Amino acid sequence: MTPEDWIRPATMEAARAAQREIAARAETADRLEEPRLVAGVDCAGAPRGAPDRVRAMAVLLGLENRSRPVATGLAEGAPAFPYIPGFLGFREIPFVLEAVAGLPRRPDLILVDGHGVSHPRGCGIATHLGVVLDLPTIGVAKSVLVGKMEGELGEEAGSTAPLVWRGQRIATVLRSRRGVQPLLISTGHRVSQETALRLVGEWLAGYRLPEPTRLADKLAGEARRAAATLL
DNA sequence: GCGACAG
């Protein structure tokens, strides 16, 4: 059973302690089968001025049709944690867990919108989610939290460069397609940095974001618009 | 003390 503090810590001190414990349990080496069922998770927030809300969307994709979801899971509610850089997991994971639980099967791998180990305490939301679910996860972030890119990044799709922090390579900067801001790919849990980069590349379909995350992002937004239309 | 700061 996962400690309550790993999901809903009562104080910032408890949250910080939980992240250190989770980071200590994170596995940065490969411990996964070649993924057949891959899930993508992303969260949407409420418009400015509206009450604080979070909507989590989980999309399950299979190898047959990498662009048609096998299933989706949705969860929404009022977050107990505000958005604080470095503590994103405590805000979104309660809803992400519910969204993933709504899927008919446990995925072999989850691509998460956000960082994995490329975090101040090595516990970004991808790592956090992976340890809690004990499932392989990869962090797919759209901007840097900590660290600096080393060297130059090519303009061509597929170009990469290391993201370094405190002398350690914590993520790979990836130009997923020409003319777009690069992605930051990091180990979440049970997936090595090299495998994470390979798998993200395999699930890219011509867009900036890999399909699992791209669809989760799109569907979360459509669900938001659909809900707004009903009001 | 100052600046940085995923979604």
Add this chain to the structure above:
DNA sequence: ATCTTGTCGC
């Protein structure tokens, strides 16, 4: 995350 029209480019 969200606020938002037109505009550049394949």
